[in-house]
Amino acid sequence: MTSLPVVNQPPHRCGALVDHLARRLRLRSESVLAPLGLRPRHLIALTVLRDQGGSAQQDLAKILEMDSTNVVSLLNELETENLIERRRSPTDRRRHLVELTDVGAKLLARAEFALAAVEDEVFSGLSGEQRETLYTLLQQATNKTGVEACRETPPC
Structure with a gap:
């Protein structure tokens, strides 16, 4: 086998x-x-x-x-x-x-x-603490412009 x-x-x-x-x-x-x-x-x-x-x-x-x-x-x-x-x-x-x-x-x-x-x-489906974590992560993700994100993680 x-x-x-x-x-x-x-x-x-x-x-x-x-x-x-x-x-x-x-x-x-x-x-x-x-x-x-x-x-x-x-x-x-x-x-x-x-x-x-x-x-x-x-x-x-x-x-x-x-x-x-x-x-x-x-x-x-x-x-x-x-x-x-x-x-x-x-x-x-x-x-x-x-x-x-x-x-x-x-x-x-x-x-x-x-x-x-x-x-x-x-x-x-998320607790209050999980929602706060999600919010923080989404804020971090949106704080970069598309151009900055492309520079860091090619290809775009």
């Missing part, structure tokens, strides 16, 4: 699992944001504006990594719902400053509360 050769197991790869979790999070998140009249891109913009205390429109486009035309469309949607306010910069009339309104801040708080429940559901 001949023995089968030992095959080395490939290292665990996280991509497929992260993708699966991201899809679950995205689908559930979209379902709780929709009744609030929000889409994920709205939520991201509102969060950035809250965290930065407002932003120049061009700076917001860079932060969101969006074309300026798409940012204008996004801001038009948010402004129509009174979630943000745009005004001319007092120091440079060519620039627009964008700020979160009180209505926007309240809606953002409601959305974040709803999304916390989604995270609890999706990550219910």
Whole structure:
């Protein structure tokens, strides 16, 4: 009787699992944001504006990594719902400053509360400590740009 050769197991790869979790999070998140009249891109913009205390429109486009035309469309949607306010910069009339309104801040708080429940559901298989570890690891992974990551682990 001949023995089968030992095959080395490939290292665990996280991509497929992260993708699966991201899809679950995205689908559930979209379902709780929709009744609030929000889409994920709205939520991201509102969060950035809250965290930065407002932003120049061009700076917001860079932060969101969006074309300026798409940012204008996004801001038009948010402004129509009174979630943000745009005004001319007092120091440079060519620039627009964008700020979160009180209505926007309240809606953002409601959305974040709803999304916390989604995270609890999706990550219910993890303890609180494990969730904190996951968060820390994901932060570390996202702190590198794609270019930096490619330099360290070619080929990209």
